[in-house]
Amino acid sequence: MVRFTVLASGSKGNSTVVTGGHTRILVDAGLSCRELFRRMALAGEDPATLDAVIVTHEHQDHINGLAVTARKLGIPVYFTEATHRAWVRWLTPRRQMTYAQWLEQCRKQAAERQAEAQAAECGCHDAETDTAADVDPVISAEAAAVEVSSADATSKAPESRIAREKPDPSWLPAVEFFESGRPFRIGDIAVSPFTIPHDASDPVGFVFEAEGARMALATDLGYMPPNVKAQLKKLDLLMLESNHDLEMLRDGPYPWQVKQRVLSRVGHLSNDTAADFLASAYDGQATYVILGHLSESNNLPELARVAAERALSNHASLLANRLVLAAQDEPLSPIHLS
Ligand SMILES: [Zn+2]
């Protein structure tokens, strides 16, 4: 069975479940764990059957519930190494620790956890209860950082001792690294990560393939470079960013610097740029085209839809392209491809 379920798309959180064969992958975890589970239930997806989380980039709207969700489900998280590093820095912004020291600390903590788990009898719950698990990781990290700073100021306590007392907010059950441009597999799903132009450490889009069906996810990109266009061919499903209407953005409420950032070549794709691609380089083969990451301040669903429909009307295969708009506040119905 091949299925694509968008749980959320936009600047308040992004997350999608991709199912192929017996494998299910959560692509980004931009909502709290609790909200992700709630939306999965609404869409008929079972969180307990997820096999892995994979991350496009470290911006908050893509990783907000990442650590809690992965821990709660006990599943690995796939990152590029640079994105993982950036995510760790984001969670532990004020720790004076090199990446190598951090890895060593993780290794020790994992060993400690394993020892504790072995010591505990069956039936014990993970120390991370529902309530504790949903604590905002940023707040946890900040709390830890404050503790480190104040301890440093008063007693010069060794940081390693403090780190042991405070659980590491970036601890994950398992971390797997992938590289952009190097396809790999997670269970029954073949994953092809490709570089996208965006202001993050090492941002990627994905093509997922299972049972002969190909699905691509390309949001958070400032423009459509040749390598991205080349990836978005021979698809059954295309999820493409249609972030803003240029006029609405120019006249809208964002400060000038933010407008410049969104408009830049490492910002977000406008309705017009998405439509240009759909009208020209796109081969028109996908059964479903999902428009995603629509801005709530600088776009209207109807503007995005009209621009894309007009672009798709250039293709003889228009009828094959069912246009769907992803939403910020509710999941889409699962899209079945086989
Ligand atoms: Zn982003």
Ligand SMILES: [Zn+2]
């Ligand atoms: Zn985003």
